Amino acid sequence: MSLAEILEQEVQGEITAIQQQAAQKAAEIVAQAQERAQSMIESRTRLLASEKAAALTRARSAADLDGNAQQLNAANTLQSRAFVQAEGQLKAIPQHPEYPQILARLIQEAHAALPSADAIEANPAEVDAVRQATQTLGLPLEVRPNSSVATGVRLVGAGGKTSVQNTLIGRLQAGRETLSAQVSRLLNE
Template identity: 70%
Template sequence: MSLADILESEIQGEIARIQGEARERAEAIRAQARERAEALVESRQRALEMERVSGLTRARSAADLDSNAQRLSAADTLQSRAFQEAEAQLRSIPQHPEYAQILARLIQEAHAALPTAEAIETTPAEMGAVQQALGQLGLPLQVRENPAVVTGVRLVGAGGKTSVQNTLLGRLQAGQGTLSAQVSRLLNEQA
């Protein structure tokens, strides 16, 4: 074998070794690039999933808030209607035959609070029922018209400096806070 053949053989071996190393390095680089790409894809998928879950959570929260707002609005509307209906019912009570008895109780309560009353006021439509109730109670009070006193009476003390009003509508208004809580509870139980 000649020197040229030996050198050629060594050069070919060196070329083969360099090509093998290059293939190994290229394969390592490709594997590393694949790992990075997979890690990047997985990271992006996790980020997208987190965004999706976060979006769903926000949407649910918004839907819950909207639902609660609608429920509160409906409850307020129903409660308002309930008090309007109650007021309408109370305004119709003076037409009932038993109204004089109801007035007698209202007058007794007011008179207990203001025993020095010298006059009693009521709306003109209720004058007859008030006089009938006063007759049942045996109270000698002057009866005066006051269109503002509806569904009850207002007792006026000496000189008009003190007064006590006791009406069905006034009781409804005074108890509205307590009744509102009860109405709300009943509405929530039905929901």
């Protein structure tokens, strides 16, 4: 073998070794780049998943708040309607045949609270029924019309300084808070 062939073989061997080293180095660089890229993809995927979960949580919370607000609004509307209907039915009670007994009971309760009463006031449409009830109960009270009194009576003490009002609508209003809680519970069930 000639010197030129030997040199050529050595040069060829070095070229092959350099090519192998370059290929190995390139493979390492590509592997590192792929590893970094995969890490970036995984990190970005986790970040997006976290953002998506947070957005879903916010959306659910907003939907829950909106749903609760709508439910509360509907409950308030239904409750208001229920009280309006109840008041309407109470205003119609004076037309019922059993109203004189109810009126007598209201007068008895008011008189028990203000036994020194010297007058009783009632809605002008109910004055006759009140007179009958006071006669039946044996109460010598002056009966006076008062258009601000409805579905019951107002007993007035001597000199008009004290009074006790006992009406069905007044009872509804006085019990509204307790009744509201019961109506809410019924609506939620």
